[in-house]
Amino acid sequence: MSLQCNFSTSNRCNVNGVNNGVIIIPVILGFSSVVLIIIVLWKTCKMKQERERAPVLILQDKHEPVKRLENEYELMTNATEWILAAKDPSLKRWEIPAENLTGTLEYMQSGSYGPIYKANILTTDGSGEVKAVFKSLHDNANGKEILDFLDLLKFHVKICNHESIVKLLGCRTETLPLYLFLEYVSGGCLLHSLWQLRETEARSGEVVLRLTEKSVYSIVKQVACGLDYLTTKHKLIHGDIAARNILIHEDLTVKLTGLSLAFDVYKTGTLSSHKAAQVPIKxxxxxxxxxxxxxxKSDTWSFGILIYEVVTLGSPPYPEFQPLEIFPKLQRNYRMPKPSNSSNALYDLMKHCWQWKPYDRPNWSELINKLESLMNNADGVKLLQVADDLDLNQYKQAAGVF
Structure with a gap:
């Protein structure tokens, strides 16, 4: 009897265990399948949303010309007065009279349209005298060049309305030479300022920035905010994010510049292969x-390179490799090692920007939130230092910038 009971009890246990297994295992598999489907759907929706909000550009060997009246360029080549009289009336409120120029023009450099100067002007909004950068169109410009320059003015009126982008102060379009007045940024080019920090003693009269880990987060966060504005508000990319295309004030506020590729996208909706190839490959x-x-997300990759530039005080990316060696190494999953000045958190952020697949990289809002979070716990006292000096020719060769 005892043996029979034990056998009978054991048999019931086995049967119950099998029955429980028959019920539990499908439940677990079903639940896992539902979770997997939800994750896939969430990722699909997220990618769709990002595709909808982000510009998608195809490189073109040639720009399609902006549609204008038939033979307009030819008809207007020698009709400068007619062109200026027929310009967009929205530019009129930005007009700064010649008498508002309060000092002599100081030549800075040659630009793509003509000489670039700086001088003081009286603004029309009553804010008083300010220093401005003058982009000028050369005196012997033809009709096409004048129309292009007027398009550039309209681009600045519409696009350059963010605190992290160099702002338009006004223009002069009544007579040649045409001028585009932009805000002057006291500290100049960020890259040159970073190089200056490498020097043991600052030269007399030059600005010395106090750069800490917290400052790095602040600088790159401002840049990310400007890029988020370009993307979400105007469906544009920058296309050439680098320390050489950022200006900095003594108080460490920064301004995005170098918007020529964004201007091309604004005008045509495409990016020419020729102009895109002018950006250094690194x-x-x-x-x-x-x-x-x-x-x-292509800009996001370059943003990671910018972070590297700032934290290394202007070192060229991939300094040990020639430009044409980079792509094969990236294909084999090579990424730059962590700089000695960088925290692990900041380096992880760089690597996140350098994901091979674009959709694996963070978008601007994610980057801004992450930078804000990391900045709260960053060191705001210890100054960043780099022991070695940089020779300009050596930099150009290592960076592939000529």
């Missing part, structure tokens, strides 16, 4: 090197 995302479609 700053380019892999898809740009192989001429795949470009999105905001």
């Amino acid at each position: 700053w380019l995302a892999p898809e740009r090197v192989i001429k795949r479609p470009i999105t905001e």
Whole structure:
């Protein structure tokens, strides 16, 4: 009897265990499948939203010309007065009279349209005298060049309305030479300021920035905010994010400049292969090197390079490799090692920007939130230092910038 009971009890246990297993295992598998489906759907929706909000650009060998009246360029080549009289009336409120120039023009450099100067002007908004940068159109410009320069003015009126982008102060379009007045940024180019920090003693009269880990987060966060504005508000990319295209004030506020590629996208909706190729390869995302479609995530890759530049006080990226060696190494999953000045958190952020697949990289809002979070706990006292000096010719060769 005892043996029979034990056998009977054991048999019931086995049967119950099998029955429980038959019920539990499908439940677990079903639950896992539902979770997997939810994750896939969430990722699909997220990618769709990002595709909808981000510009997608195809590199073109040639720009399609902006549509204008038939033979307009030819008819207007020698009709300067007619062109200026027929310009967009929205520019009129930005007009700064010649008498508002309160000092002599100081030559800075040659630009793509003509000489670039700086001088003091009286603004029309009553804010008084300010220093401004003058982009000028050369005196012997033809009709096409004048129309292009007027398009550039309209671009600045519409686009350059963010605190992290160099702002338009006004223009002069009544007579040649035409002028575009931009805000003057006291500290100059960020890259040159970073190099200056490497020197043991500052030269007399030059600005010395106090750069800490917290400052790095602040600088790159401002840049990310400007790029987020370009993407979300105007469906534009910057296309050439680098320390050389950022200006900095003594108080460490920064301004994005170097908007020529964004201007081309604004005018035509495409990016010419010729102009895109002018950006040094060490700053380019892999898809740009192989001429795949470009999105905001292509700028995200370059943003990671910018972070590297700032934290290393202006070191060239991939200093040990020649430009043409970079892409094959990136294909084999090579990424720059962590700089000695960088925290682990900041380096992780760089690597996140350098994901091979664009959709694996963070968008601007994610980057801004992450930078804000990390900045709260960053060191705001210890100054960043780099022991070695940089020779300009050596930098140009290592960076592929000539």
